[in-house]
Amino acid sequence: MQFIDLKAQQQLIRQKIEDNIKTVLDHGRYIMGPEIGELEEKLAAYVGSKHAMGCASGTDALMLALLALEIGPGDAVFTSPFTFFATGEVIALLGATPIFVDIDPVSFNLDPALLAPAIKAVQERGDLEPKVIMPVDLFGLPADYDAINRIAAEHNLAVVEDAAQAMGGEYQGRMACALGKLGCTSFFPAKPLGGYGDGGMVFCDDDDLDRILRSLRVHGQGEDKYDNVRLGINGRLDTMQAAILLAKLELLPGEMKARQEVAQRYAELIAASGAALTAPTVPSGYASAWAQYSVLAESQAARGEFLERLKAAGIPSAIYYPKPLHLQTAFAYLGHQAGDFPHSESAGERIFSLPMHPYLATGDQEKIVAALAGK
Numbered sequence: 001m002q003f004i005d006l007k008a009q010q011q012l013i014r015q016k017i018e019d020n021i022k023t024v025l026d027h028g029r030y031i032m033g034p035e036i037g038e039l040e041e042k043l044a045a046y047v048g049s050k051h052a053m054g055c056a057s058g059t060d061a062l063m064l065a066l067l068a069l070e071i072g073p074g075d076a077v078f079t080s081p082f083t084f085f086a087t088g089e090v091i092a093l094l095g096a097t098p099i100f101v102d103i104d105p106v107s108f109n110l111d112p113a114l115l116a117p118a119i120k121a122v123q124e125r126g127d128l129e130p131k132v133i134m135p136v137d138l139f140g141l142p143a144d145y146d147a148i149n150r151i152a153a154e155h156n157l158a159v160v161e162d163a164a165q166a167m168g169g170e171y172q173g174r175m176a177c178a179l180g181k182l183g184c185t186s187f188f189p190a191k192p193l194g195g196y197g198d199g200g201m202v203f204c205d206d207d208d209l210d211r212i213l214r215s216l217r218v219h220g221q222g223e224d225k226y227d228n229v230r231l232g233i234n235g236r237l238d239t240m241q242a243a244i245l246l247a248k249l250e251l252l253p254g255e256m257k258a259r260q261e262v263a264q265r266y267a268e269l270i271a272a273s274g275a276a277l278t279a280p281t282v283p284s285g286y287a288s289a290w291a292q293y294s295v296l297a298e299s300q301a302a303r304g305e306f307l308e309r310l311k312a313a314g315i316p317s318a319i320y321y322p323k324p325l326h327l328q329t330a331f332a333y334l335g336h337q338a339g340d341f342p343h344s345e346s347a348g349e350r351i352f353s354l355p356m357h358p359y360l361a362t363g364d365q366e367k368i369v370a371a372l373a374g375k
């Protein structure tokens with residue numbers, strides 16, 4: 001059994017992928033070939049955003065978004081501590097200060113009710129200027145953008161959506177990646193829309209931001225190729241990855257449907273099993289992209305037992321994320337301590353993820369839940 005079965009998916013589109021790769025080998029435009037513009041157009045239409053810009057990774061997508069907003073030293077960026085390291089990393093790499101805001105213990109996403117007090121605390125501190133809110137759509141479930149965007153508007157902050165796990169997710173009739181001022185996603189192979197290597201994309205409706213992003217992607221290039229008008233990075237998406245993603249994109253809507261069915265089946269099986277686990281819930285008006293199916297045990301010790309049972313049955317599992325960002329060594333300089341963000345810490349101690357992909361068979365799900373229940 002696979003945690004994420006990329007082979008099952010490949011079998012369905014192997015020929016199309018080979019054809020698309022062959023087209024790239026024939027035209028030879030490995031850097032910024034026509035597949036990139038084609039993918040950008042199709043994904044902009046899919047998420048309902050005016051612009052989409054391919055880039056080298058989800059991490060670069062986040063960094064380019066912050067660079068486009070001219071975020072740097074002295075700026076405060078509000079984000080969740082319960083996420084993949086890259087979310088906080090890019091903020092700090094640019095010299096800005098990550099201000100962590102604890103999660104809602106049910107959705108695992110940044111709790112909007114804690115945002116206003118966090119903004120006020122930064123204003124009172126006086127040495128940082130609040131600039132950006134960077135919510136994470138964790139495990140594919142969008143954060144609460146109506147509440148977040150309202151607070152952002154009140155305080156004149158920009159919202160950068162970390163939708164690295166959420167391509168295909170939905171919030172109140174809108175698609176993930178298009179829920180803030182800028183949306184960032186990742187094409188890392190294990191994400192809901194993954195390539196066969198690194199890749200990412202930045203979405204926005206703003207013409208000026210899109211123009212700046214495209215310049216930043218190529219070393220801050222100006223109208224004249226050899227006149228660099230700002231400092232940027234080499235952050236391009238490979239033509240080859242775009243060609244592969246074009247083939248995979250055709251499967252995405254069907255895969256999203258299949259993921260909903262797999263998640264629904266897990267919820268039913270777990271409820272019927274009697275295992276002392278909290279299955280994830282999706283509020284009405286939301287759809288998760290189900291990048292991960294993460295459940296909560298009642299304690300760290302109980303989680304250890306569940307993981308042992310899965311291991312004994314030959315079932316792969318993972319822990320996303322055992323250590324919140326505020327307790328990571330790289331962020332020790334921020335001076336946080338255990339207890340600062342209790343919901344993130346508690347989730348880190350009790351959470352674990354089950355195999356999740358669109359091709360997961362009912363029989364395998366039954367085996368997984370039986371193992372969890374100790375049967």
Ligand SMILES: *Cc1c(COP(=O)(O)O)cnc(C)c1O
Pocket residue numbers: 057058059060083084086087136162164165186187188198199200
């Ligand atoms: C994967 C991920 C990223 C980084 O994406 P890469 O393509 O691996 O650079 C950023 N944020 C979150 C929440 C992620 O899951």
